[in-house]
Amino acid sequence: xxxxxxxxxxxxxxxxxxxxxxxxxxxxxxxxxxxxxxxxxxxxxxxxxxxxxxxxxxxxxxxxxxxxxxxxxxxxxxxxxxxxxxxxxxxxxxxxxxxxxxxxxxxxxxxxxx
Amino acid sequence: xxxxxxxxxxxxxxxxxxxxxxxxxxxxxxxxxxxxxxxxxxxxxxxxxxxxxxxxxxxxxxxxxxxxxxxxxxxxxxxxxxxxxxxxxxxxxxxxxxxxxxxxxxxxxxxxx
Numbered sequence: 001x002x003x004x005x006x007x008x009x010x011x012x013x014x015x016x017x018x019x020x021x022x023x024x025x026x027x028x029x030x031x032x033x034x035x036x037x038x039x040x041x042x043x044x045x046x047x048x049x050x051x052x053x054x055x056x057x058x059x060x061x062x063x064x065x066x067x068x069x070x071x072x073x074x075x076x077x078x079x080x081x082x083x084x085x086x087x088x089x090x091x092x093x094x095x096x097x098x099x100x101x102x103x104x105x106x107x108x109x110x111x112x113x114x
Numbered sequence: 115x116x117x118x119x120x121x122x123x124x125x126x127x128x129x130x131x132x133x134x135x136x137x138x139x140x141x142x143x144x145x146x147x148x149x150x151x152x153x154x155x156x157x158x159x160x161x162x163x164x165x166x167x168x169x170x171x172x173x174x175x176x177x178x179x180x181x182x183x184x185x186x187x188x189x190x191x192x193x194x195x196x197x198x199x200x201x202x203x204x205x206x207x208x209x210x211x212x213x214x215x216x217x218x219x220x221x222x223x224x225x226x227x
Contacts, residue, residue, distance in 0.1 A: 009154070036218075043118070043204050043218030044157070089157060101170060102216065104149070106156030 006105035019077040023090030030092035038087045080112045118219035132193040139207030146188040151202040
């Protein structure tokens with residue numbers, strides 16, 4: 001049961017344009033959402049997060065939007081840069097058994113073309 | 115502040131052998147989680163240890179096991195290796211109540227031949 005889904009395995013965007021990465025979830029108990037970025041041969045690194053009580057969070061070129069009614073979140077990168085080329089994982093967190101449990105999506109590989 | 119350290123970085127094993135991977139979390143972090151990453155499968159959760167106890171487990175066969183020591187360092191063991199076990203194994207640590215998620219290590223690339 002894939003509770004967090006990233007339906008686009010890959011995305012190509014021109015440098016300077018907007019990159020939009022999407023993520024859908026099924027568990028309404030998720031109360032925190034995160035995006036991680038992963039380069040080859042490295043571990044994922046935390047990028048940006050959003051609490052379920054908000055619908056938008058911004059950090060520089062990165063903005064995450066949350067639509068709770070649609071159980072959908074998206075990551076916008078503006079403007080996209082070649083260094084943004086990486087795999088992006090969406091993750092969702094819920095309290096289960098007394099502690100936070102994190103579920104990851106399958107990832108979207110972003111290629112930013114110079 | 116040192117990050118999450120995983121050893122070894124690369125490993126080649128023969129089918130049928132067993133392997134042990136090590137993870138040292140960030141100082142003060144008592145939770146250590148293990149993930150398997152394969153192409154197209156994303157990050158598959160293996161298990162989580164907290165204060166030397168396994169408190170969460172993914173859907174992997176019993177060949178995959180782990181443990182955590184009193185200093186929070188964790189080891190993961192895979193017995194009777196199969197070709198399909200070839201993957202990047204990632205360890206992540208977190209502080210209890212840390213809502214902004216994990217800090218990952220760089221992973222151990224396991225190749226089974």
